[in-house]
Amino acid sequence: MEAAELQEGKDAAAYNMPAREHQVDRTDRLFGPEEAAPPDQRLARQLRRLQEVLQQTGAAAAREVAQQAGLLDGEATLDKLRRVPLLRKEDLPRVQAQRWPLGGWVWWERVRRLFVSPGPIVDPEGPGPDYWGCAAALHAAGFRAGDVVLNTFSYHLTPAAWMMDGGLQVLGAVVIPGGVGNTEIQARAASQLRATGYTGTPSFLATLLQRMDDLALSVHFQVALVTAEPLPGSLRVRFEGRGIRTQQAYGTADVGLVAYECPRKQGMHLLDRCLVELVDPHTHEPVPPGRPGEVVVTLLDPTYPLLRLATGDVSILVEQPCPCGRTAPRLAGILGRVAEAVKVRGIFVHPGQLREAASRHPEVQRFQFVVRRAGDRDQLVARVEAARSDPDLARRFAETVQAVTTLRAEVEVLPPGSLGEVERVLVDERRWD
Ligand SMILES: [Zn+2]
DSSP, X not given: OHHHHHHHHHHHHHTTOOOTTOOOOOOOOOSSGGGGSOHHHHHHHHHHHHHHHHHHOOOHHHHHHHHHHTTTSSOOOHHHHTTSOOEEGGGHHHHHHHSTTGGGTSOGGGOXXXXXXXXXXXXXXXSSTTTTOOHHHHHHTTOOTTOEEEXXXXXXXXXXXXXXXXXXXXXXXXXXEOOSSOHHHHHHHHHHTTOOEEEEOHHHHHHHHHHHHHTTOOOOOOEEEEOSSOOOHHHHHHHHHTTOEEEEEEEETTTEEEEEEOTTOSSEEEOTTEEEEXXXXXXXOBOOTTSEEEEEEEEOOTTSOOOSEEEEEEEXXXXXXXXXXXXXXXXXXXXXXXXXXXXXXXXXXXXXHHHHHHHTOTTEEEXXXXXXXXXXXXXXXXXXXXXXXXXXXXXXXXHHHHHHHSOOOEEEEEOTTSSOSOOOSEEEOOOOO
């Protein structure tokens, strides 16, 4: 009996079908009506919520900053919010140490848990069944009541596991608090307990599946929500080839979940619980949709009402409607960290965009972009190695770079082996003395 059941699960996975013992309707449905609210209504509601939060909160620093920006007088507006100086994530350890409690940004009476993330940065958790806002993301990823979910984030010191755990409880799932490591025990538990869902990093899911295969264990996973590191397309294809629907989400340890993928997997919808801006990290001005900017988050929660937390992550805002019916704007993935970006002719360019451009030309084996000064002008030079000679490659590659970055690039096509090992995709050779 046991062996037959195990075999059935294994075959189902091999044929890209859900295991028969757990049939769940994972059809995409909205988690709540707010997911389909018209965008202007959403913004108006968020701004009202921002004001309520700031009037209500016991976090002294948040109230002081809000007062100075005029957010407590009359209506709260985006213009008023933009008067608030950015709170840089890397400054949080210093800010939190300067004044008790946590720099004055926390409403202490509401704190239920305290986490200590690297930095050290303290992340408070407030009351409520899904304080970190994960339920909508899990639901969009196909998680449903009755799923048994292996949650492989750490339950110690950092909040990621508790974020997922809270959302899963709200959905009515059964959680196996796996935590980090102990791969074999987790592999055996997932198989024995017929875990249908996985939460954790994509790389640990790959490790876990490998271990389950090595031990000839049946795999019952049908859905996975991954976060905390990039999800390479190749890995997603591998998971989905085994019948594991895989979606990603984006958040920070400070505020919780910020955005999540819908089944269309064309960017991550922003959650209503945060007001998100994308700004030029040098001028702090908002960047237009379609241009990369630093993700700046205002958390609409009175426990820890961070105003304009500059995350250091770079993304692009997409405002076009999504066919899934969710109306919130999307983040087009996380391109990387602000520190990697370079300004060329006044335009902020991130290596993630350049990787994206190069990925559209499979014939390009290696590439590197160099920013130089030619007279008084910045010059973006793309040096690419191609597998075979193609007289048209330079023109086509330049077109792609322009489509992705808006910048015109000089393209040098080099024979294979010319570039050696490319450590950095974007090198700034300008000298300003
Ligand atoms: Zn969507």
